Structure formats: C-alpha cells, structure tokens
Amino acid sequence: MSWEKEIRQLFAEGHEKFLRNISVDCIIFGFHENELKVLLLQAKYAGSWALPGGFILKDEHMDDAAKRILQERTGVDDVYMQQFYVFSEPDRSNKKINKLFLKNAGIELEESWLFERFITVGYSALVDFSKVLPVPDNISSDCKWFNIHDIPGMILDHRNILDKALENLRMQLNYHPVGYNLLPEKFTMPELQKLYETILDRKLDRRNFQRKIMSTGILKRLDETKKGVAHKAPYYYKFDLRKYQKALKGGMGFEL
C-alpha cells in the first residue's frame, strides 16, 4: 500500500480499528556516556519533536499496545515498560497538527476521529542504550536520542509528559529495576553511581554509595577489571537478578 493511502486510511477509517479518544505515549529512557537520554521522533512536515505514540487496537491490552507502538515507531523491542500517568487536559488535541500534516501530505479530509480530543496514557520504558538502533517509521522523518538536559521543542504537552516521567523515574528509583534495565550486562561502580546521580540530579558520596549498594547484595563483582583507563582500574559488576527481584519488593532497604 502506498504511503499516502495508508495515511488516508488511518485518518478516515482508523476508528474502526482503534479505541477512540485514547492514545498511548512512550518515554524511552536510555543511559549513554554518563548521560540520561530520551528517544524522540520528529513528525514529517513538523519542526517540533514528539514522543513515540499511537493507539490501542479494539481488542488489545494497553500494555501490549504500548509495546507494539514502541516497536513499530522506533524499532525498539522487548523492553521494560510501565504506565505512569494519564494526561487529560481538555485542550490537548492533535487537531491542528493533524490537519497541517494532512495538508502537507496532500490529503484532504473534513472529518476524522483523529481531530477529536485525546486522553493519553504515559508509558515509561527503560532500555539498554547499546542495544537500540533507532529507526523512524513512516510518518516520522527522524528518530534520535536527546540528552535529558537538552530537550528540543516538543508538540502539545509532550514536554510536560516527559517531565512527569522523569519525576516518576526518580520516585521509583529504589523500587524498580532501573539500574538493571538501563545498563549493559556488566558495568563499573562509577557508571552505576553516575546513573543514580543523573536520575536524582545530585551528587552522591562515592564510598557511601558503594557500601550501600553492596550491602543489598544485588550486585556480583566480577574478577574482570576495566581496561585502558589512566588510573586504577575499576572492577566490573553485574546484577544478581534473583536477589534484585527480591530486594525490590521491600524497597532497596536504604535511602540514597
């Protein structure tokens, strides 16, 4: 099917396939070069960036929809995702954006379910940066990682959604497998500490951090050390998944 035909069909008949008035938006967090990142899409014909979002099939669980949307729109597969908040301001509507999009695509339509008001459910995803190759979809011209401190202009209330996701990530740091999902399988203690510092947005004492993390027993130190650093080489660690799962149930047992 041609691209224009696909778009026209989505606008004209999508309501037969998807639930109405509800969308899902995904915030994909990654960690790279000691910085927290989010994956954003740029819609065709639009200067602003957007969260990867989409709709729920009429017979689909919302969690599955979020995973499918993420896969279809960015190529990212099989990740840890969780709903975190519903955004329901009455004036959050894609009407103008979608009309402009159609106009630029050379499609004319008077009515569409996509001109209606949408309530959106925010999903937060944590991915291993090194395993993700962002691929923009049909309706996007670009798909890129952005540093959390260097977010470009975004459509609608997407900036607000992003901020809420970050706040949520902070709150849940001690109760969810944040480190496990954001870091590669093996990592050094300074890397893990930097991740915590970035999310919490404050410095932590190196020695106390190590002591507390190790006291939970969720990490296993490997015999291997990092190579090629111009100072004492740090050990690699990896998560002891069994103990991690267990520890998470009652919080981490410490405050950072």
Add this chain to the structure above:
Amino acid sequence: MSWEKEIRQLFAEGHEKFLRNISVDCIIFGFHENELKVLLLQAKYAGSWALPGGFILKDEHMDDAAKRILQERTGVDDVYMQQFYVFSEPDRSNKKINKLFLKNAGIELEESWLFERFITVGYSALVDFSKVLPVPDNISSDCKWFNIHDIPGMILDHRNILDKALENLRMQLNYHPVGYNLLPEKFTMPELQKLYETILDRKLDRRNFQRKIMSTGILKRLDETKKGVAHKAPYYYKFDLRKYQKALKGGMGFEL
C-alpha cells in the same frame, strides 16, 4: 425527564456527550470505628456491587469528571482524589451487564456505545467518614460502606481495581495526606495509629509511633482529652496543615 427516558437517552446518545471507550471508577476510602471502609453501589436489578463510575464529558478534565461522578452518584462532595492506575484488559466490557440492565428496565436497544469495550481509570478518594451521607443515584438501588476485610461480590474487575487502590494507598501512606483526609478534625493518637495499622496491615509499637509522628511536627496536641473512657484519657490532636503540606514534599522523614 422520566427515569426510563433518561436511561434510554444515555444508552442511545451518550456518545455525543461523553468520550468513548473510557470510563472512570472511584474507590472511596473512609475510616470508622477503627476500620478502613470503602463505599460501594449496587446497580438496580443486579446482585453484585460496583465502584461508583462514570464517563468523561467531551470537554472536561478527567480529574473534574472523577469529582463530578462521585458527587452525582454518592452525594459525596469536595474530597481529595487522585488517579492511581488504568485498567485495560480487553475483555472488561459492560456489554452483558448493560444489556441485562436495559432488559430489566424494559428498554430495548440493539446498538449502544455502552456495549463497547471500556478502559477505565481508577481514582482513589479519601473522605471523612463522619461527613458523608451516602445517597444512591438513579441507577443504583443501594449505596453502602463496606469493611475492607468484608467486601461483597463485585462486577467485572472491580475487585481487582479495589485491591490495586489499597496497594496504592499503602505505598503512598508516607507521601500523601492520608491521615488528614481520612480522620475527623480532631482525633486521638490511638485512632491515628490504628489508621496506619489498618492500612499497612501490621502492628506498630505505640510509643515509637507517637514519637515519630510527633517528631515530624505535623500534629498539634490540644488541651482537650477524650471523655468517658475507662482508663487514662488520651489527648486530642489535630493536623498542623502548614507543616503537614511541607513535610509531605520530602516524604514524612521516617519509615513506619
């Protein structure tokens, strides 16, 4: 407008007034006689009980919808409410229940937006039991408080929603004005402790509890003591709202 006509109109034309495929369900918590309670409705012609729920007007914020629904369906007004989770199982549909309801009400309809699938957003409300006089609405035959440990059979996944709300309440105990909203203006320390014990579902040491609560400075002790008890009379306390708000921002500063 007659009752039947109102119902018929809701089923036949409600989709012009409300958003589709989305509903809101409220869990109203109260505290009475040292027990945690929830307010439930019994739909006409149905044996099972249900959470007070409803729909979002096309131009209404979801938070406002939740408040309006609670007011319309139970008479409860002006309370502390918060969304806590979205329930989206594909098979959670009122189709059967609504068809039965129509049949019993003597109304015939082949098609209705209310036969479609609904995703529902759970809202948690905390109310002062003593200030609430439950009033069932048009479509409900009864409206009653139930002890949290003695919940009757409920429609659809409402039991699941209730359990999730309780779990959520537990998690947020140290970060939200739970005590402030669930207790009357003045209360004794044993009452407050019992509230915490009921929500957390475990015993707390009386003396340590008092010391920790008081150390936060969120309570003001009154000069008045409780009358008519066959032992040493406990003092009354009330919340120091200014300090309470402040303390909540960084958690309560202690673990219970």
Add this chain to the structure above:
DNA sequence: TATCATTGCGTCATATTAACGCAATGATAA
C-alpha cells in the same frame, strides 16, 4: 621512574530505629 586521577576499603561521630520500662490517669468494681 615519577606523577596523578581514581579506586577499594576503612574509620568515626552522629542520627535513627526497635524494643522495652514505668509512673500517671480515671472509670469501674469491690
């Protein structure tokens, strides 16, 4: 071979928590 940033492990003073003691209170029963 010296330098230097960084790491791993340790110390110590202070704060927080859990567990428990005890006198005071005031309605009820003797």
Add this chain to the structure above:
DNA sequence: TTATCATTGCGTTAATATGACGCAATGATA
C-alpha cells in the same frame, strides 16, 4: 471510699544506619 486495671504519656538503652572523610593501591601517562 478505695483498690483494680487497661491504657496513656514520657523516657531509656542497645543495635543499626548514615554522612563525612582518610589513606594506601593501581596503572596509564609524562
């Protein structure tokens, strides 16, 4: 009138957690 008793308010103590910092070891680079 007085003793009884469950309960309250306030306090003590030991164990544990936390925050702030010291110092020798490491290993690429100068």
